[in-house]
Amino acid sequence: MAMGQQHPSMIRIQEIQKEIRESRRLVVSFSGTQSDREYKHLESSLTKLLFELDAIDTDGKSDIQHGRKSAVNELEGLLKELEQIATHPSRLKVERVFGDAQQLVTNELSSAGGLITEEFADRIQEIIFQLTQVKTGGKIGLRKARYRALTRICAVQDIIENCIGRQALSLPLSTDMHPSVPKIHSVLSEVSKARWDVIGLLMNLNALENCAHLSRVLTGLLMQLDAVDVTGQSEVRNYRKRVVHEINCLLEHLEMESEGEAAASYDLAQNESIKQIEGIRQKTTQLKQKLLQLENVCDDHFKSKSELQSLLTELDKIDIGKNPCIREARRRSVVDVQAVIAYVDLKESLEKRRNMEEQLKDEHASQKAVWQVLNDLSEFQKQVLSFDGFRTDKNYMRLEEMLTKQLLALDAVETQGNDGAKVARKQAVKFAQNILNYLDMKTDEWEY
Known part of the structure; x- marks a missing residue:
C-alpha cells in the first residue's frame, strides 16, 4: 500500500520507529550515569515516544495494534538497556575510581602547594591500574566510559611525569647569569599555575576554566618565550627549550576534550x-x-x-x-x-x-x-x-x-x-x- 493510502496512525508509528532506530544508536554508545544530563535527555525522549504511542488510535485494526505493540516493546527495551548501562557495576566502578582520582588531585593541590611529588605519581599509576582491571563484557558504553576515564588520568600522569623529569634534570638557572633568565623564570611560574589548571580541567574539577581559554594563555606564554633573546647562551637556550617543551605538552593534553568520541577509540575489537x-x-x-x-x-x-x-x-x-x-x-x-x-x-x-x-x-x-x-x-x-x-x-x-x-x-x-x-x-x-x-x-x- 502506498504511503498516501496508509492509515495516519500507521504512518505515525513508522515515523516513531525511525526515531527509535536513531535513539538505539545513542543508547548503545551512552557511557554516563543516571545523574548525567545526557541520560535524563535520552530517558525523557524515549518516555515521550512511549506516551505518543499510547495516544495513537489503532481504530481496532490488528496491523496497527501489532505495529504499536512492537514499537512499545522496543522503547521499553531501550529504556531498560539505558538504565542497565548507567547502573552497571563496572560503570559505577569507573565512576568511583575516577572520583578517587579527583579527590587525590584535590588533596595534592592543597597539601603540596602546587608541587608535583613522586608519591602523587605513584598513586596515579595505581588508579590507572584499577581502571584497566574494570570488565566491560564488550559493551560499547562501558568501554567508552572506561576509555574516557583512562585517557584523562593518563594525560594527568604524562603531565606530572614530565614535570618530575624536568625537576630532576637541574635547578633553574641563576638570575645573575643572563638578563633573559628572570623572564624565563616568570614564564615558568605561570606554567606551573597553568599545569594545575590543565589537570583540574582534565579531571572535571574546574568549571570556570575551558580549553580555549587555557590554550590562549599557554600560547601567550610561548610567544613571550619566543621574544626572549638567548643569542650565544646555550644554557639559557636549553632552559627556554625545556619550558617550551612543557607548554607544548600541556597544549597537547588540552585536546582531551575531543578524545573518546570516535567508536574506534574505545571499541577495540x-x-x-x-x-x-x-x-x-x-x-x-x-x-x-x-x-x-x-x-x-x-x-x-x-x-x-x-x-x-x-x-x-x-x-x-x-x-x-x-x-x-x-x-x-x-x-x-x-x-x-x-x-x-x-x-x-x-x-x-x-x-x-x-x-x-x-x-x-x-x-x-x-x-x-x-x-x-x-x-x-x-x-x-x-x-x-x-x-x-x-x-x-x-x-x-x-x-x-x-x-x-x-x-x-x-x-x-x-x-x-x-x-x-x-x-x-x-x-x-x-x-x-x-x-x-x-x-x-x-x-x-x-x-x-
Whole structure:
C-alpha cells in the first residue's frame, strides 16, 4: 500500500520507529550515569515516544495494534538497556575510581602547594591500574566510559611525569647569569599555575576554566618565550627549550576534550594495533607449544628464540596512540614473549653446565645450590608456560606454592661471602619472582 493510502496512525508509528532506530544508536554508545544530563535527555525522549504511542488510535485494526505493540516493546527495551548501562557495576566502578582520582588531585593541590611529588605519581599509576582491571563484557558504553576515564588520568600522569623529569634534570638557572633568565623564570611560574589548571580541567574539577581559554594563555606564554633573546647562551637556550617543551605538552593534553568520541577509540575489537598484538600472541603461543615439546636443546631452540626476539621488535613498532588499554595489551604481549625467551635461555644454560661438568667440579657449593634450584625452576617454568586456567584451580595453587618454596630455598642458600654466589642467588630470586608474576598475569582475567 502506498504511503498516501496508509492509515495516519500507521504512518505515525513508522515515523516513531525511525526515531527509535536513531535513539538505539545513542543508547548503545551512552557511557554516563543516571545523574548525567545526557541520560535524563535520552530517558525523557524515549518516555515521550512511549506516551505518543499510547495516544495513537489503532481504530481496532490488528496491523496497527501489532505495529504499536512492537514499537512499545522496543522503547521499553531501550529504556531498560539505558538504565542497565548507567547502573552497571563496572560503570559505577569507573565512576568511583575516577572520583578517587579527583579527590587525590584535590588533596595534592592543597597539601603540596602546587608541587608535583613522586608519591602523587605513584598513586596515579595505581588508579590507572584499577581502571584497566574494570570488565566491560564488550559493551560499547562501558568501554567508552572506561576509555574516557583512562585517557584523562593518563594525560594527568604524562603531565606530572614530565614535570618530575624536568625537576630532576637541574635547578633553574641563576638570575645573575643572563638578563633573559628572570623572564624565563616568570614564564615558568605561570606554567606551573597553568599545569594545575590543565589537570583540574582534565579531571572535571574546574568549571570556570575551558580549553580555549587555557590554550590562549599557554600560547601567550610561548610567544613571550619566543621574544626572549638567548643569542650565544646555550644554557639559557636549553632552559627556554625545556619550558617550551612543557607548554607544548600541556597544549597537547588540552585536546582531551575531543578524545573518546570516535567508536574506534574505545571499541577495540577492530583496532589495527590490537589486531597486530593478537597476531603476535598467536605466533608466540605456537612457538611456545613447539618449544615445550622439545626435551633437549637443539637447533630448533635457537631458531625459535630468534623468531621470538623478532616478535619483540614487531611489538615495539606497534602504535599505541594515547590508548592505555592498547599500551597494556602490548605490555602483556611483551611479557609473554619474554617469558618464553627466559625459558629457552635457562634451558640453554642448564645444558651448557651439563656439558661443562668437569670444569665446574671446583665451583663454590653455594653456586651449585643456586643452580640446583634453577634446575627445579626450569620444570616449574615449563608448567607455568603451559598452564591455562584460573586462580581458583588446584593446579594454580600448586604452582604458586612450589614457586614460593623455590624462593625460600634460594633464601636459605648461604653464600659464605662468595661474590659469585651472591650474584647468582640474586639473579635466581629475580627469575623465580618473574615466573610468579607471569603466572599471576596469565590468571588475572584482564581484558583490553
